[in-house]
Amino acid sequence: MKDLAEAALNAAQIKGAAYADVRLDERVQQDITVKNGQLAAVSDDASEGFGVRVLVDGAWGFAGSARLKQDEVQEVVERAIRIARASARARSVPVDLGPPVTSRGHYRTPVERDPFTVPLTEKVELLLRADQAMGAVKGVTIREGSMEFIKQTKVFASTEGAYTEQELYESGAGIEATATSPDEVQNRSYPNSFGRHQGAGGYEYITALELDRHGQRIGEEAVALLLAPQCPSGVRTLILDASQVALQVHESCGHPTELDRVFGMEAAYAGTSFMTPEKLKHLQYGSPKVSITADALTPTGLGTFGWDDEGVPAQRSFLIQEGLFVGYLTSRETASVLGQQSNGTMRADGWNRIPLIRMTNVSLQPGDSTLEQMIAETKDGVYMETNRSWSIDDKRLNFQFGTQLAYEIVNGKRGRMLKNATYAGITPEFWNSCDAVGGKSEWQVWGLANCGKGQPPQVAHVAHGAAPTRFQNVKVGILK
Amino acid sequence: MxxxxxxxxxxxxxxxxxxxxxxxxxxxxxxxxxxxxxxxxxxxxxxxxxxxxxxxxxxxxxxxxxxxxxxxxxxxxxxxxxxxxxxxxxxxxxxxxxxxxxxxxxxxxxxxxxxxxxxxxxxxxxxxxxxxxxxxxxxxxxxxxxxxxxxxxxxxxxxxxxxxxxxxxxxxxxxxxxxxxxxxxxxxxxxxxxxxxxxxxxxxxxxxxxxxxxxxNQNAQPIEPGVYEVVLEEYAVAEMLEFMSFTGFSALAAQEDRSFMRPGERITGESVNIWDDGVDPSGVPTPFDFEGVPKQRVNLIEGGVASGLVYDMQTAQRAGRQSTGHGLPAPNTEGPFAVNLFMGPGTTPKADLASDIKRGIWVTRFWYVRVVHPKASIITGMTREGTFLIENGRITRPVKDLRFTQSMLDALNGTLAISQSTKLEISEYLGAARVPAVRLKAFTFTS
Missing domain, CATH: 3.30.2290.10 (PmbA/TldD superfamily)
Structure with a gap:
């Protein structure tokens, strides 16, 4: 690996690159799906390759290949250089990376039990037990459970002298029960939606989920939802469970604080951001209860690592501090435009993609309330749990979310179950209406393994720490 | 070089x-x-x-x-x-x-x-x-x-x-x-x-x-949300078709009672014809699917009637019939997928689609579309980069982007006109859709 990296960097410099970096990446992934009492799918995927990023005449070029051979290295470097020269013909301003980055070292995700050494039968049996628990509920028509395990070995080297090696592990699992009627499809999933709950760690992460203990409950909830009344429309107090808060943070704080979006680098695809530089340290993004950090050191977070894909060390910074917008997620190139240094958020979806600014672990800091206290203090409201649909505009202002489950709250007590619950709002208005955040005992890190961005498309695995949270005067119940 | x-x-x-x-x-x-x-x-x-x-x-x-x-x-x-x-x-x-x-x-x-x-x-x-x-x-x-x-x-x-x-x-x-x-x-x-x-x-x-x-589309002004007559350009129509495919056209969705398709029933306006054809050269053809089955043309909605579904080897086996050549790579738990979509053209020049609209909205494209209610075919999303007010048959001014929450079938049930031209929209992931622009009687904008 090291020889290939050095060969790539030498070739790039000889051919005229002012800066070059190379990433060699090897990834293995196992996916298991159990459906309706049977093993439905097991796959074992492996991918390896390298990507070379060069800066020539102030413009970027990148090329990657799956063939880890010396002759291929030369050709890929040549291709990257040629692409960079073509970029230079039509670039706007030359790229400035700011101060050099010279990180060196090795990082490994803390793992108690390597998931790739756990017998397949043990994994399948756990999913089948959870499936059986869901199947015991009359009216559940589809049961599904899945696991995913990833091991990624990455080497990063640059012409500035950085050389880092990382071994990153992820483990994830989830179950879902579906009930249908002539007019409805209702799902309940555990611990989260999107197929799985995923974290940086080993098989101990799966064991702790106790999937089989939750199968019956979600089955019963899915069936009950078929007969539940529709969530009524109105402006109400809204209490969200921690997993839905995590997605709310992701969509309405994580994405708009990506500085590449702010600078228009994603304008033709994912969009831009309402959080423009003149608002930095001026915009009251949320109420004083709202503090949000980007922290790549959070245990079990999918955005936890040693260094980002520019070699910048993992770190923690505030995006929102007591409601005030105070910081961005940055790269070397974008940070230098603001006279800052990168806070280490550049990650690529494999060897064949360039790094982009991606959320690390962007978390709402715990408050001092509890879910029960929030409910007890609410006269007229709705409690919503587990995401079902999500949509937000290209500037990250106008959003609408739906959840799998909801309960009305009447005079401080949880009332009837409600189906097809939705809520909508405008980002700063919504976060400024936040008047209670759950404390540390209810705060949890939620993995999100489906964050899309970039052209060609990339999927990032990110995480969000969150606790149940309450908002006032929210428009709920869009469906009649 | x-x-x-x-x-x-x-x-x-x-x-x-x-x-x-x-x-x-x-x-x-x-x-x-x-x-x-x-x-x-x-x-x-x-x-x-x-x-x-x-x-x-x-x-x-x-x-x-x-x-x-x-x-x-x-x-x-x-x-x-x-x-x-x-x-x-x-x-x-x-x-x-x-x-x-x-x-x-x-x-x-x-x-x-x-x-x-x-x-x-x-x-x-x-x-x-x-x-x-x-x-x-x-x-x-x-x-x-x-x-x-x-x-x-x-x-x-x-x-x-x-x-x-x-x-x-x-x-x-x-x-x-x-x-x-x-x-x-x-x-x-x-x-x-x-x-x-x-x-x-x-x-x-x-x-x-x-x-x-x-x-x-400069200096757009807000407009009151509500139900409007609309013209959807091909970008928006293609996205809507992709979501119909995702939620309804698969035999697995039907077998699992998740689909909005009701075989033999009229589910959209009579002028609506939607099909999948993996070998039509005016799309982006691939002659066989990811299981190695040759692709067949499948009429999905014919004259407004739900007329067909796409099958892979697994759903075909369960139904006791042949695969239509719509399988995805193994192991696949998502079921078959229609990825070579077509919507039939109409007779109206695109430029004339708005000509009879007294007050309506012209939509260039959708953004961040998600399913809200699969069986009722309700989706939500935003308009983006070109939303205009139509008054007395003419586009009069740009309006701020709007959020819609709308049943796709209900929208297509009110199809008033379809453009005579079609446009190829290539998906960033898999397949493509060749679609016309459409004029629809009612479309619900919620914010």
Missing amino acids: KSIEVARLTEEGELKRFMVGLLQRSPAQQTEVMVTEWDSALTRFANNGIHQNVAERDVSVRVRVVKDGKTGVASINQMNESAASDVLNRAVAIAELQPKGEVVPMPGPAKSQRVETWSDATASATPEERADFVEAICARAKRAGLKAFGAYSTGAEQLAIANSLGVLHHHRSTKATVNSVVMGEAGSGYADRGAIDVRQLDKNDLADEVIDKAQR
């Missing part, structure tokens, strides 16, 4: 020998091997300049084995003898270690229709050609006092599938796509194009559309 940019794909004979060799070595009762290989490049621009510019070569060798009634799947992104042994051994090991499950049958040999989807010009497109194209769009935007953003990609790929029952299919294709957003101080426009042959992408035509749209 041109030589290194010609797409480097393994020669067909060599590829087939590799696949047959792997099948012959397999100890399983049934074995399938699928190879996807691609060489692609993408030039991205923002603020009137190139800011990202990438290229990659990769391959995927995916093996499915069935041994003693148990299935294992493994993949690797290398194509050589040791990789073949490795991926085969891993697939067999997975099969041996698991309890018995439902076995998805493999198809036997069947002739697929040959369709030409290769362009040497696309396969050999250079970074300089991409830069020139982008530079021309940026220069036009700059001259108009605007900023251009977007991505221009060219690529070549091949797909081959073989199995131990005698299937051996191979298909190679090229694709070129460009999309652009052009922004002014107070608004933006959008346009995209896609083709098999890069020479069909006309930079002036694209620049004309996106700059015109951006210029007309």
